[in-house]
Amino acid sequence: MVGPTEAHLPPTHPPHVLVADDDATSLCFLGDALHQLGASVALAADGGSALEQARAEAFDLLIFDCRMPDTDAVGLLTRLRHEPDARSACSPAVASSAELDAQAQRSLLAAGFHGVLVKPCTLKDLREILTLAVADRHRLPLLDDGVALSTSGTPAVVQALRGLFYQELVTIDQELDALSQDATVLEARLHKLRSSCGFCGASSLSGHIACLQTHLKLCHQGVMLPLEEFRQSLRQTMAALAKA
Missing domain, CATH: 3.40.50.2300 (Response regulator)
Structure with a gap:
């Protein structure tokens, strides 16, 4: 629940x-x-x-x-x-x-x-x-139940979506190093992931995605500074989902 x-x-x-x-x-x-x-x-x-x-x-x-x-x-x-x-x-x-x-x-x-x-x-x-x-993870909640309920409707739906969301995060965590080598592919995955964040109330992760998307829009092909911050937020969100 x-x-x-x-x-x-x-x-x-x-x-x-x-x-x-x-x-x-x-x-x-x-x-x-x-x-x-x-x-x-x-x-x-x-x-x-x-x-x-x-x-x-x-x-x-x-x-x-x-x-x-x-x-x-x-x-x-x-x-x-x-x-x-x-x-x-x-x-x-x-x-x-x-x-x-x-x-x-x-x-x-x-x-x-x-x-x-x-x-x-x-x-x-x-x-x-x-x-x-x-995007500061200390300012936004990892999981905002109010946002999730206002978007998805009922606790049962939110719980089901968060189960799918958790699996999505596991996959991205495993593939992130490879994804980061192709800005176009990474941006496409981030776009989909940000939508999932909205349905599940993952406010902090959504903020980190926005930060990383800003770099990609500027076609920055070097070391993307927000990437490790994004990875950390992703793993913190996974840990919060596992406890919820």
Whole structure:
């Protein structure tokens, strides 16, 4: 019978986002737009200020402009990642710029960014970027019974679907290394898996899938940083299903 599980974590909070950009117009737009989308936003007009805030606060998402007077996005992220005591040392990060070709985007992803934002951007672009914030497995429940019941109808149906879902996760876990060698095949499997997540209330895994899909949309063929995070979420979801 579907009921509360140990994997069901507290409800999510509005994503807390740090935006660093030396262009006042861009900084104002990004701050206002993210606020409209429900995020709480902190602003920094240069890399030094951004680093200080990232050290002091735990942000769910970092958005760094690629060209600031005192540093670039890669340098800022590299420095932050090497400060384990910084509260946002492991937060998902996005690089933003008005000029980014495909090669530059791939280089930024390889340097450690989880996504890329090309300016000028739209609310739709920012809404997609925000999925990186809610992909944090510590913010979303592994199994959300309320979501599963609202989608699938009854506890009996949810239980049956979760049994099938578990077997699907086992198969993907076994095949993930091979799947990751072909972006097209992997994206197709992720698309199907995300639908299954919705029926079964696998909120955390769905968030990790969204993060990985962002990389695939950018045609990143190198080491996909969210892949291991996705694998970990997949296995945690399997463990939660086994206990439910």
